[in-house]
Structure formats: structure tokens, C-alpha cells
Amino acid sequence: MANLNEQNVYFGPDSLKKYFDPDCQPPLPLVELPRHLNPYYDDGVRIYAKMMTMHPANNVKAMPALNMLESSVVSNKTNTIIEYSSGSTVISMSMIARVMHGISDTRAFLSNKTSDAKLKLMQFFGLNITLFGGPSQPEPVDARGGIQNARKMAMESETIVNPNQYENDLNWQAHVRWTGPQIFKQLPEINVLCAGMGTSGTMTGLGTYFKSVKPSVMKLGVCTAPGDRVPGPRSYALLRPVEFPWREAVDAIEEVGSSDSYTLSLNLCREGLVCGPSSGFNLQGLFQMLEKRKSTGTLSDLAGLDGITHCVFLCCDLPYQYIEEYFQKLGPEQFPPIQNERLAKVDLHRYDESWERDAWEILPQFYGSPRSLAQCRLSEITPKPHNWVIDLRRLPDFHAWHLPGSVNLPLSSHGPHTPSPFSDAAVLEAQWVELERIFSNASLVSDLDSHRVLLLCYDGNTARVATSVLRAKGLDADSIRGGCQVLRSYGIGDDRVPAPNKVPYRTTVSVSAMPLD
Structure with a gap:
């Protein structure tokens, strides 16, 4: 992680490659929440948002996509990328495949329950889409789902690569390689780290990294509440078959519902931290853990030598593709009325x-x-x-x-x-x-x-x-x-x-x- 490009300028024939390469960029921003957005400020807690949205691909999946493709694409042989993904991972793969490897054929396998906005977004980025029925988040080993179908196609052709974010260790290792070191360099005082659990790659990588460099950091994973859904994360039940070493990487799990996730995301956006529902989801999980600690009198146990508890949560993607869902999940009182709406x-x-x-x-x-x-x-x-x-x-x-x-x-x-x-x-x-x-x-x-x-x-x-x-x-x-x-x-x-x-x-x-x- 050289990060020598302090001016954040990219020159020459490889300018786009450098633009997408974390080693050629300044670290992604780490922004402290102002006091009015931090209900635990007076308890000695400082909360920081790691803005993964500021990567050129605008989401947390860009680094895993970069890491997986770097090792799986064979020059002058690979011409197609196939991935089962609900959006961010495969969109990032599409951009990175073009920029880094000159591959224009990226194919998305995904659930037929995917929103029309997301489908159009993937079409916008030139993805070839195939829909699959069944659960919207199939188990990785289920032969009936799109995950294994993508894997099978890649096994049958030397020109097709299926990075398979659900089983590829390079997914979570991207955060050991880039995200974790960035955060530690930016905030060596860190005491708590919070991220959502989807493929579990983000939390596995970050938890593994901080377990190595600063074991005292509490690693908090966040899952969706049973029967509820937030784009990206999974329920705890759906994490059980995931083979990444996430159990060793996390210290605690919180379960969060969609209403709180969308509300907090909306509040963050209006205050200038533009981020999607999974970001509000992560922050709500952090709030829940802090509240439990406060109620049991153990909140101060998390503090560092300075007496302050420094917490980092990840802002994973942008809100725009989920706009309709904000209006569906939240009441009309959350939104200003439209004057002359009849027009x-x-x-x-x-x-x-x-x-x-x-x-x-x-x-x-x-x-x-x-x-x-x-x-x-x-x-x-x-x-x-x-x-x-x-x-x-x-x-x-x-x-x-x-x-x-x-x-x-x-x-x-x-x-x-x-x-x-x-x-x-x-x-x-x-x-x-x-x-x-x-x-x-x-x-x-x-x-x-x-x-x-x-x-x-x-x-x-x-x-x-x-x-x-x-x-x-x-x-x-x-x-x-x-x-x-x-x-x-x-x-x-x-x-x-x-x-x-x-x-x-x-x-x-x-x-x-x-x-x-």
C-alpha cells in the first residue's frame, strides 16, 4: 500500500488502471460522525465512517473483485467473466475486467427477485444478465442455484472465469491486503470495527487483519434480522454454510432490521455522507452493541489508553439504486411533500x-x-x-x-x-x-x-x-x-x-x- 499519489492524479496510457488500483490511490476517506449523529458521544465514543463508496467503482466489492480477477484471469485466454451477484460485485468485476484486463464480456447470474432498478443498472454497465428462480440468496453449495451454475460453466471452458466470491479466499483477503491496512494507518487508535455479513468476505478479511495487528480491536459482524432483508447482508442462518473463516474473525454478531437500516442511511445521506442501506445497517448494528454495553456498564471496557472508544463502520455502497425501497420501507413522514404533485x-x-x-x-x-x-x-x-x-x-x-x-x-x-x-x-x-x-x-x-x-x-x-x-x-x-x-x-x-x-x-x-x- 504505497499511496504515493498525494495529488490523486493519474497520467499516461495506464491512467485508468492506476485509478482503480488501491496501491496508486490515497486511502479512501475515514470520516468522523458529528456529535448530533452520534448518540454515544458523551459516553466517550467516537464513530467513523470508512467511505468505501469513494472507490472508482463506488462500492466495497471493488477491492475483492480486483483481487480475484488479478489471480484468475489468464492473459490472451480468458474472454468471459461469470459471477452470481446481486449487483455490486459483478458491476465492479465488469469495470475492472475492462480496465485491467481488456475483457468486455461480463455476465451476471442473479435472482429473478432482483429489483428492476438493479437490473437496469447492470444493463447500464453492459452486463449480460441471466435470471434464476428459487431463493434470492441461495446457499453456495446448492446445485440448483445460479452460484453452482456459474461455477459449472467455467469448469467446462478454458476461456470463462468464474471468480465465485462465495468460495474464493481472495475475496476476503482483499481486505487483509488493502482495507484493513488503510484503516489502521488512518486510525491506529481504533477499538471497534463493524461490518455487515453477506458473503462474509469483508468482515472475515478485516477481522483477520486486526486479529493480527491489534488483537484488542473488537470485531463486530452484522446480520439481517430473521425474515427481514437488507440488500447485501445475509441472515445468520444463511451464513452457516459459508466456508470463509468468519467465525474466527468476529467477536460478536448483531442482527438488524431493514427499517432501522434505511432510516439511518437516509439520515447519513442528508447530512452529507452519501451511502446505501447496508451502511445504515452497519451503523445500527454498532449502535445496538454500544447500547447493550452501556446498559450493562461495560462500555468503557472497549476504550483505549486515551479513554475514548474509537469505532469504525463501513459505508458499502451508494443509495441511488435503492431509492424506491426507501419509499417502500419508510413512512411518508420521512419525505417532504411535493407541491403541485398533481402536475x-x-x-x-x-x-x-x-x-x-x-x-x-x-x-x-x-x-x-x-x-x-x-x-x-x-x-x-x-x-x-x-x-x-x-x-x-x-x-x-x-x-x-x-x-x-x-x-x-x-x-x-x-x-x-x-x-x-x-x-x-x-x-x-x-x-x-x-x-x-x-x-x-x-x-x-x-x-x-x-x-x-x-x-x-x-x-x-x-x-x-x-x-x-x-x-x-x-x-x-x-x-x-x-x-x-x-x-x-x-x-x-x-x-x-x-x-x-x-x-x-x-x-x-x-x-x-x-x-x-
């Missing part, structure tokens, strides 16, 4: 500024006249062919004044005094639903399909929504910015020439100087 299901189409047009730019494209628009009476304006002008105002207002050749499609949700849909969520919801209903008429859409469409309303905002709806259906639609209010302010339809000093909306060019064609 989440409406107004779903894109907008484009170019679709909202200045009247003096767009009207000449729909109407032809030898003189400028503002000097024409409506009766003198001739509509061009292959254009539709749709007026969304109410019928009385349409009859009182409208552009020649326009068609009235009045909206019940739109009136001269209706608030803007962009200032009132209820108005936007009502207008979008009504517009979607009107323009779901296949016959109407078919009639509009070969035409340019111009949409007009009172103030331009409702027409802007309607333009978004029609554009989503593939139609060539635009709206007039400012709507009829702007047109009337220009004098269009007043049967009089506007005053000489009248300035058109959003332009300083003289109205009379703008030809129609």
Missing part, C-alpha cells in the same frame, strides 16, 4: 421556445395581403391554403372577433379571466386533460396532419400548452405569444390604422415596414 401526471410533453411565435413573425406565414397586416381590415385579409388557425376561446368571444378562416375549439377550462395555467396547477391540469381529449380524436388529427397549425387563445399561455400537445402527436403547430390580447393591442381587427407611435410586441421594427411575403 406529475399531466403536461408531460416537451416545450420549445421556437414554437411560441411573435405575431408579426408568424401571421404573414398564414395570411397574404399586398399591405402590412396592421393596415388591413379583417375583411381584407386572405388566409393562405394548407393552414389551420385554431381559436381556443369561448364561442361568444370568438364570434365577436376572430382571425379570418379560423376554427373555434372552445375549452371549458379556458376563459377571459381564467388564471394562467403556469401559475395555477389546477388550471394546467384541467386544460391539459381537456386538450388531450380533444386532440385524441383521430379524425381531427388526420385532418390537421398535412397542414400547418396556428393556435390562439386569450393570453397565449393556453395555446402554448395546446402546441405542446399537438407537437407530441407529430403535427406542425405553433402559438402566438401573448394571444388575442397582443393582436388587439396591435389594432388588428379594429378596422382602423394604429397610431404612428405604436410599437409591435417584442420588436422595434416599424409595423408598416414589415411585408407579408
